[in-house]
Amino acid sequence: MKYAIVEISGRQFWIETGKYYDFNRIPTDLGKQITLNRVLLLNNDGTLLVGQPYLESVKIKGKILEHFRGKKTIVYKMRPKKKTRKKQGHRQDLTRVFIEDIVIN
Template identity: 35%
Template sequence: MRAGGRQEKVEVGTIVTMDRVKAGEDGKVQLVPVLLVDGDKITSDAKSLAKVTVTAEVLEDLRGPKIVIQKFKNKTGYKKRQGHRQELTRVKVTGIK
């Protein structure tokens, strides 16, 4: 499945942490499949994957670790310090149909 800018390998029951996603009123979210492996059968073309749906339940919204960004230029007196925390969502895959 595609989660933000990354791809994750999932099964039913897998818990995945991904970029922040808005859940529906029922707390569920639809995810985009990239590749489907069912035993020996592998599906990767877009037309067949359009029929496949991956549903997940949102467990919690959280924030990632603090990242400190520092910029410095020698002999000019330029210093800059900045921080960032990524907004994340933890989801549990409930179905692949």
């Protein structure tokens, strides 16, 4: 089993080939190839490579499938005994990326 742990959009993701993942909005056109180079860890069929902090020799190739907006989250603030209430919704802009290959130099 080949997988990598990658840092992208301020978070860390467990990445495998042939799957798609939702990241914060990446300002790129649909169908374009992207390269993820902030690889923290790579497991190549039992061989474990750990970066200090990143692995320079490993690149992950992906393809942008779509841009969309996530589920709505409700933010509700209330101050007790003050009759102050504030209800607010938020939808995050997301990008769906299909992981094609993990390349080791």
